[in-house]
Amino acid sequence: xxxxxxxxxxxxxxxxxxxxxQGLLTAAARRLLGDDTRVTGASRTxxxxxxxxxxxxxxxxxxxxxREILAALNAALPGDVRVLEAAEAEPGFNARRAxxxxxxxYLIDNGAVPAPLLRRFAWHVGRPxxxxxxxxxxxxxxxxxxxxxxxxxxxxxxxPVCVVKSLHVFRRKQHVAVLLSADRYLHHMVRNVVGSxxxxxxxxxxxxxxxxxxxxxxxxxxxxxAPAQGLVxxxxxxxx
Numbered sequence: 001x002x003x004x005x006x007x008x009x010x011x012x013x014x015x016x017x018x019x020x021x022q023g024l025l026t027a028a029a030r031r032l033l034g035d036d037t038r039v040t041g042a043s044r045t046x047x048x049x050x051x052x053x054x055x056x057x058x059x060x061x062x063x064x065x066x067r068e069i070l071a072a073l074n075a076a077l078p079g080d081v082r083v084l085e086a087a088e089a090e091p092g093f094n095a096r097r098a099x100x101x102x103x104x105x106y107l108i109d110n111g112a113v114p115a116p117l118l119r120r121f122a123w124h125v126g127r128p129x130x131x132x133x134x135x136x137x138x139x140x141x142x143x144x145x146x147x148x149x150x151x152x153x154x155x156x157x158x159x160p161v162c163v164v165k166s167l168h169v170f171r172r173k174q175h176v177a178v179l180l181s182a183d184r185y186l187h188h189m190v191r192n193v194v195g196s197x198x199x200x201x202x203x204x205x206x207x208x209x210x211x212x213x214x215x216x217x218x219x220x221x222x223x224x225x226a227p228a229q230g231l232v233x234x235x236x237x238x239x240x
Contacts, residue, residue, distance in 0.1 A: 001053055001054070001055060001056070001083070001084040001085040001086075002021075002025070002041075002051065002053075002054040002055075002056050002081065002082070002083055002084065003051055003052055003053060003054070003081075003082050003084050004021055004050060004051050004054070004080060004081040004082070005050055005080040005081075005120065005121075006021070006045060006047070006048050006049045006050045006051070006228075007048060007050075007080070007120050007229065008080060009021050009024075009047065009048075010047045011044065011045055011046045011047045011048075011049065012041050012043065012044045012045045012046075012054075013041075013044050014026060021041070021045070021051075021054075021081060022039055022041055024077065024078075024081060025039050025056070025073070025077070025081070026038075026039045028073055028076040028077055029058055029060065029069075029073065031076065032062070032064070032069070032072050032073065032076065033058075033060040033061075033062030033064065033069070034060060034061060034062050036060065036061050037058065037059065037060040037061075037062065038058070038059045038060075039056060039057075039058055039059075040056065040057045040058075040059075040094055040095050040096055041054055041055070041056050041095060041096065042054060042055040042056070042095040042096050042099045042102070042236040043096075043099075043102050043185075043233050043236060045231075045233055046188070046228055046231075047228060048227075048228030048229050049228050049229075049231045049232070049233070050121065050229075050231070050232040050233070051232060051233040052232055052233065052234050052235065053084065053233070053234065053235045053236065054233055054236070055095045055099070055236040055238075056095055057089060057093055057094055057095040057096075066086035066087050066088060067086070069083075069086050070083050070085070070086040095236070098238055098239075099236050099237060099238060100183060100237050100238060100239055101165060101181055101182060101183045101184075101236075101237035102181070102182065102184075102185065102233065102235070102236050102237060103179065103180070103181040103233075103234040103235050103236075103237065104179070104180050104181075104185070104190045104231060104232065104233055104234060105177055105178070105179050105180075105231075105232050105234045106123075106177065106178040106179075106180075106190060106191070106194045106226065106230045106231050106232075107121060107122040107123070107175060107176075107177055107230045107232070108122060108123050108124075108125050108129075108175070108176040108177070108178075108194075108198075108230060109122040109123065109124040109125070109174065109175065110125055110126075110128075110129055110171070110174050110175065110176045111124075111126070111174035112126050113126075114126075115174070119229075120229055121229060121230065121232070122175070122229065122230050123194075123226055123227050123229065123230040125176075125198065125202075127202055129176060129198075129201035129202065130200070130201050130202075130203060131169050131170075131171055131176065131201065133200050133201060133203075133206075133207050134169050134178075134197045134198075134200050134201045134207075135168075135169050136207035137196075137197055137200040137205075137207040137208075137209065137210040137211075138167045138169065138178075138193070138197055138210065139167070140210050140211035140214055141164050141167060141193065141210070141214060142164050142165075142166070142167055143163065143164060144161065144162075144163045145161065145162065145164070145214060146160040146161050146217060147160055147161075147162050147164075147186055147189060147214070148160040148186075148217040148218075148219065149192075149213050149214055149216055149217050149218055149219055149221060149222045150186065150188075150189045150192040150193050150196070150214075150219070150222055151186035151187055151188070151189060151192070151219060152186075152187040152188035152192070152219070152225070153187075153219075154187050156219075158186070160186060160217075162182050162183060162184050162185065162186065162189070163182060163183040163184075164180065164181070164182045165181045165182060165183070166179070166180070166181045167179070167180050167181075169197070178190075178193075178194050178197065179234070180193065181237070188225055190226075190231060191225045191226040191227075191228065191231060192219070192222055192223070192225050192226075194226040194230070194231075195222070195223040195224040195225050195226040196210055196213065196222045196223030197210070197223070198223060198224075198226065199223045205223075
């Protein structure tokens with residue numbers, strides 16, 4: 001189980017000559033366990049996106065146990081990436097393929113003045129937000145839908161159908177959070193949903209507008225893409 005501040009990284013997936021979480025973890029694991037070690041993440045988080053609990057499968061011929069691997073990796077990794085837990089998995093376990101869903105959270109700093117300690121982890125929106133209107137608008141997305149209207153261009157060639165299991169909006173003082181659980185996600189889906197809900201919260205669109213955008217399947221009709229720093233992978237869901 002991995003946790004990371006994604007600010008300094010170009011997302012999860014390894015890329016030549018760019019710092020990524022997978023690239024960093026793979027390099028550290030191979031130094032420790034050998035060149036045949038492979039690292040697979042349950043979710044390919046984008047550049048600047050964070051994770052509270054990213055599930056990772058590490059396949060190796062090395063002989064170290066989980067406790068030794070956890071301690072050694074944390075000694076080798078920078079402070080913005082931490083291994084929280086390590087345990088032996090069933091043979092053939094793949095963190096991505098075994099997952100049945102993921103939960104993401106998006107944090108909005110809704111204070112009049114941006115909170116300096118949140119600037120790496122929240123989108124500052126200084127205007128008042130109508131949370132009941134946002135909840136009403138987002139209700140249209142629950143269930144099984146083609147979510148093409150909330151998919152960035154690089155992902156539009158794939159299957160657009162997702163099952164949104166839950167969607168919540170709540171406030172704690174000046175902090176507003178959007179929590180979304182789904183069986184799968186399209187490219188930039190959560191950030192595009194949040195950017196669209198923001199238009200409703202600010203009164204620029206009425207709550208029924210989001211349902212019409214969903215039905216259209218047209219990304220051009222939806223709202224802007226919310227900034228990456230507010231998005232965090234909360235947890236990965238597996239069969240019990």
